[in-house]
Amino acid sequence: MINENLNFLLWNIENGADEAIDNKPINYFECSKKQTKLKDSLPEDNIKNNNQRDKIIPKQLTPEKLLEVKSLQDLKIALNSFNACSLKTTAMNTVFGDGNPESKIMLIGEAPGADEDRMGIPFVGLSGKLLDKMLASIALSREKNVYISNIIPWRPPGNRTPTPTEVALCLPFIRKHIELINPKILLLLGGSAASALLNTSDAVSRMRGRWFEYSIPETNKKIDALVTFHPAFLLRSASQKKLAWKDMIMLKQKLADLGEI
Ligand code: URA
Numbered sequence: 001m002i003n004e005n006l007n008f009l010l011w012n013i014e015n016g017a018d019e020a021i022d023n024k025p026i027n028y029f030e031c032s033k034k035q036t037k038l039k040d041s042l043p044e045d046n047i048k049n050n051n052q053r054d055k056i057i058p059k060q061l062t063p064e065k066l067l068e069v070k071s072l073q074d075l076k077i078a079l080n081s082f083n084a085c086s087l088k089t090t091a092m093n094t095v096f097g098d099g100n101p102e103s104k105i106m107l108i109g110e111a112p113g114a115d116e117d118r119m120g121i122p123f124v125g126l127s128g129k130l131l132d133k134m135l136a137s138i139a140l141s142r143e144k145n146v147y148i149s150n151i152i153p154w155r156p157p158g159n160r161t162p163t164p165t166e167v168a169l170c171l172p173f174i175r176k177h178i179e180l181i182n183p184k185i186l187l188l189l190g191g192s193a194a195s196a197l198l199n200t201s202d203a204v205s206r207m208r209g210r211w212f213e214y215s216i217p218e219t220n221k222k223i224d225a226l227v228t229f230h231p232a233f234l235l236r237s238a239s240q241k242k243l244a245w246k247d248m249i250m251l252k253q254k255l256a257d258l259g260e261i
Pocket of ligand 1 (some may be wrong): 109110111112115116121122123124127128150232
């Protein structure tokens with residue numbers, strides 16, 4: 001019996017259920033249906049009336065509809081009504097963004113981990129702590145002058161890498177997010193962010209330490225984008241920290257060139 005239980009536990013972990021949240025199992029499929037209904041019946045913070053709500057949240061959200069999104073609050077609402085990405089059904093929270101939305105620097109990671117999923121805030125776990133230290137080393141912080149989000153707003157089970165389909169489904173949202181923040185500089189953390197936004201399959205080790213241009217599709221505005229290692233990778237490969245440090249110096253130099261520090 002003990003062996004059977006152990007095997008069952010290992011099977012769950014292999015399938016991405018790596019946290020015991022409650023004593024009783026919860027049917028999240030049932031639960032997410034109920035939550036959607038509940039959300040639909042709640043007045044959202046900044047939606048004055050139902051007409052306005054229907055304009056922003058069509059029953060079936062299409063990326064084209066995102067053109068009508070004009071604020072971060074609307075984007076949050078649009079994301080909450082988007083049900084085409086199955087990662088949403090296993091995640092506890094939608095992890096939207098954190099930091100100062102007026103920032104000239106926007107950081108983009110891959111997807112929330114367990115801590116981020118629990119708290120609904122990007123980069124609050126171990127890699128987030130390292131990221132905060134990296135930022136502090138060049139006098140940046142999310143409290144003051146940095147805004148942070150991810151390519152994917154829902155935690156992939158077991159922290160697996162998001163699939164190309166999941167990235168493609170979520171890409172219009174992060175693109176809109178960038179457009180709304182309108183930063184002068186993007187710092188892309190790791191391969192998923194770099195390849196999704198720069199449309200390349202190059203290894204991070206080849207892309208890091210170089211400036212790229214990210215184009216906002218709607219306005220054709222160009223934003224300087226620097227690629228660096230993901231902090232979770234740096235936690236596993238401490239010897240690469242010296243290269244990440246060089247990237248931070250490059251970032252600081254660019255900020256100085258742009259007159260932002
Ligand atoms: N890793 C990411 O890419 N994003 C997070 O928010 C946390 C860990």
